[in-house]
Amino acid sequence: xxxxxxxxxxxxxxxxxxxxxxxxxxxxxxxxxxxxxxxxxxxxxxxxxxxxxxxxxxxxxxxxxxxxxxxxxxxxxxxxxxxxxxxxxxxxxxxxxxxxxxxxxxxxxxxxxxxxxxxxxxxxxxxxxxxxxxxxxxxxxxxxxxxxxxxxxxxxxxxxxxxxxxxxxxxxxxxxxxxxxxxxxxxxxxxxxxxxxxxxxxxxxxxxxxxxxxxxxxxxxxxxxxxxxxxxxxxxxxxxxxxxxxxxxxxxxxxxxxxxxxxxxxxxxxxxxxxxxxxxxxxxxxxxxxxxxxxxxxxxxxxxxxxxxxxxxxxxxxxxxxxxxxxxxxxxxxxxxxxxxxxxxxxxxxxxxxxxxxxxxxxxxxxxxxxxxxxxxxxxxxxxxxxxxxxxxxxxxxx
Amino acid sequence: xxxxxxxxxxxxxxxxxxxxxxxxxxxxxxxxxxxxxxxxxxxxxxxxxxxxxxxxxxxxxxxxxxxxxxxxxxxxxxxxxxxxxxxxxxxxxxxxxxxxxxxxxxxxxxxxxxxxxxxxxxxxxxxxxxxxxxxxxxxxxxxxxxxxxxxxxxxxxxxxxxxxxxxxxxxxxxxxxxxxxxxxxxxxxxxxxxxxxxxxxxxxxxxxxxxxxxxxxxxxxxxxxxxxxxxxxxxxxxxxxxxxxxxxxxxxxxxxxxxxxxxxxxxxxxxxxxxxxxxxxxxxxxxxxxxxxxxxxxxxxxxxxxxxxxxxxxxxxxxxxxxxxxxxxxxxxxxxxxxxxxxxxxxxxxxxxxxxxxxxxxxxxxxxxxxxxxxxxxxxxxxxxxxxxxxxxxxxxxx
Numbered sequence: 001x002x003x004x005x006x007x008x009x010x011x012x013x014x015x016x017x018x019x020x021x022x023x024x025x026x027x028x029x030x031x032x033x034x035x036x037x038x039x040x041x042x043x044x045x046x047x048x049x050x051x052x053x054x055x056x057x058x059x060x061x062x063x064x065x066x067x068x069x070x071x072x073x074x075x076x077x078x079x080x081x082x083x084x085x086x087x088x089x090x091x092x093x094x095x096x097x098x099x100x101x102x103x104x105x106x107x108x109x110x111x112x113x114x115x116x117x118x119x120x121x122x123x124x125x126x127x128x129x130x131x132x133x134x135x136x137x138x139x140x141x142x143x144x145x146x147x148x149x150x151x152x153x154x155x156x157x158x159x160x161x162x163x164x165x166x167x168x169x170x171x172x173x174x175x176x177x178x179x180x181x182x183x184x185x186x187x188x189x190x191x192x193x194x195x196x197x198x199x200x201x202x203x204x205x206x207x208x209x210x211x212x213x214x215x216x217x218x219x220x221x222x223x224x225x226x227x228x229x230x231x232x233x234x235x236x237x238x239x240x241x242x243x244x245x246x247x248x249x250x251x252x253x254x255x256x257x258x259x260x261x262x263x264x265x266x267x268x269x270x271x272x273x274x275x276x277x278x279x280x281x282x283x284x285x286x287x288x289x290x291x292x293x294x295x296x297x298x299x300x301x302x303x304x305x306x307x308x309x310x311x312x313x314x315x316x317x318x319x320x321x322x323x324x325x326x327x328x329x330x331x332x333x334x335x336x337x338x339x340x341x342x343x344x345x346x347x348x349x350x351x352x353x354x355x356x357x358x359x360x361x362x363x364x365x366x367x368x369x370x371x372x373x374x375x376x377x378x379x380x381x382x383x384x385x386x387x388x389x390x391x392x393x394x395x396x397x398x399x
Numbered sequence: 400x401x402x403x404x405x406x407x408x409x410x411x412x413x414x415x416x417x418x419x420x421x422x423x424x425x426x427x428x429x430x431x432x433x434x435x436x437x438x439x440x441x442x443x444x445x446x447x448x449x450x451x452x453x454x455x456x457x458x459x460x461x462x463x464x465x466x467x468x469x470x471x472x473x474x475x476x477x478x479x480x481x482x483x484x485x486x487x488x489x490x491x492x493x494x495x496x497x498x499x500x501x502x503x504x505x506x507x508x509x510x511x512x513x514x515x516x517x518x519x520x521x522x523x524x525x526x527x528x529x530x531x532x533x534x535x536x537x538x539x540x541x542x543x544x545x546x547x548x549x550x551x552x553x554x555x556x557x558x559x560x561x562x563x564x565x566x567x568x569x570x571x572x573x574x575x576x577x578x579x580x581x582x583x584x585x586x587x588x589x590x591x592x593x594x595x596x597x598x599x600x601x602x603x604x605x606x607x608x609x610x611x612x613x614x615x616x617x618x619x620x621x622x623x624x625x626x627x628x629x630x631x632x633x634x635x636x637x638x639x640x641x642x643x644x645x646x647x648x649x650x651x652x653x654x655x656x657x658x659x660x661x662x663x664x665x666x667x668x669x670x671x672x673x674x675x676x677x678x679x680x681x682x683x684x685x686x687x688x689x690x691x692x693x694x695x696x697x698x699x700x701x702x703x704x705x706x707x708x709x710x711x712x713x714x715x716x717x718x719x720x721x722x723x724x725x726x727x728x729x730x731x732x733x734x735x736x737x738x739x740x741x742x743x744x745x746x747x748x749x750x751x752x753x754x755x756x757x758x759x760x761x762x763x764x765x766x767x768x769x770x771x772x773x774x775x776x777x778x779x780x781x782x783x784x785x786x787x788x789x790x791x792x793x794x795x796x797x798x
Contacts, residue, residue: 005646005649006629006649006650006653007419008418008419008420008421008422009416009418010415010417010418011416012415013412013413014410014412014413016409016410016411017409017410017618018409019405019407019408019410020406020407020408021407023407174415218625218629219416219622219625219657221625222621222624222625223618223622225621226618226621230405247404247405250404250405251405258618330729
């Protein structure tokens, strides 16, 4: 039988994973491993509204755990991280916990990395500062309350400054992968429909981009495919009549976790390459950017791969496998590649409509902005080279 | 669509993986991260015979790296580990490297864990000593030269004392997972046919047992399935005309790595539950024990699962999926469960014959020994309960 030769690869690391509905009640069991002086970074009010925050507080008090807490209500900026790191630099923090959506878990990750440093995070951001972070940090536990960013398993924290000269850049080091990814799908039950939809599309985007990445390897392939299986069978339900079904939320949480693990180990494609400048220039949720571009970008990638002829066959076949997965079939015959690629595009289009994913225009992005976005887009690990015109067309269709 | 509910799970950790043909030439690049005083644990003579050892030595000398080396020529005993740990306890070793088959990589793992301890490894072995290892160790890099044990990714080192009161027990701690699993399939090209066969069967056994384990989770399922795919398509070839084909060896090395990762994260079934007492009482390679029992034990598990009725359906379906994989088909219909289970058994039987896996009798194991072996067998994570008579029957058929 014919092998596809496994190319050389590195696989960095994954966090220790604790996964399961109701696990939050056992959170205190892991504290002794790290120490007793804890900084908790939490999000806005949704945890508080649903009583989960009170549950956490009384657990900590019951166990006589010392803790500080700070609230983060938007995507973290350099100023926010600097202020928090400064405040807790001399407090002998043993452990940082971030509990919330991707902004919060990224903020916690960045704070845990900046407490041991004397200066501003700006000095260490990719493409912004001129220092390299050495990976020294306070141990960090990420507890996601949305299923989307996979930040609980990634080695970077995304930091943004929004505006005409804005940016969305990463603090990145292998050692910033959280020590523990603590995932309790019960925390996601109260996540509203629009956020569940945008986050679910973000997770699926990360999985798809990792699966077809030019840097993929058999480990990331296996995990990305497994994640796509769970997300694809639950994303519509999670945003409708299954929103409070714990099996549905568990499947989404698992898929999101896989998206983080695979994203941390292989680069991403054009969608994330566009999300970075768009998120820097405009105030728009990251999940919406990914969700709104997913079908269009996939359509363009498939088209350009088809034009490549034999060289594009491998990546096309992978797109076909995803198409087959989405209708619970199995891709077997080379002759079926085009059929399943079309199915993939069709279903992604359907999701975009059914989940009511906003277009970019709603967030003030206009045709005149497209050139500047394209200028700043990256596509390092996209499965096929795209021209500026190609990228332009993806955006124009979603303004 | 119907979900199978994801049950709670923990996923411990995996090593940093560096994988690829020819990677050994870049080994020196990772030394600076750990330090410059290195202890290398190597196997018998095969590395030396094929010139690879000279290559390593000259690389180390070129880069002015301080190193000691010790040879391990059989499965490690407590006395061997104690002697080596004692010898290097005051040598300020920064890094231990184990390069060889499973015995050697396990020996290196145990030595790296025992250098920081003042006493004998016997005190820390499961079921033998009364102390618990705390996970403190010298950083450790495992470089396998066979595709079989997956020791490069596991958290335990198997230590044996062979004889009538013999044992085969583990030193185990999450932190004993190697810091780096460094896998260069070129090192496996010279592995002889009989060892390639036994190790390949061991790897497949670990993957199959992890996949049907009662403790399995979607991550181990995805990785075990991926590993079985690569092993099943290459095991016969690796032991015949593909022995010096780097693609074939690369696929086997990948499958073996997956077997280690999954084994480290879920328990194993009856085959490994029997390998432990058999390996303690008799001098027989671990891979031969697994290989010789694989088809018989799988046959018995399937039979008992079928007798269970509806409760056994989930695990039977997983066996059917493997059967389908082995003939490059896809399991879809409940009605096909029995068909694919039969195919699985048939192919494992074929492998056992084609790869000339020895029976137990060849190593002095007789019918009279069976009761004592059964008495000491474990089957904690086997997908179905087996009676002593069931286990007895598995063994009798392979004496």
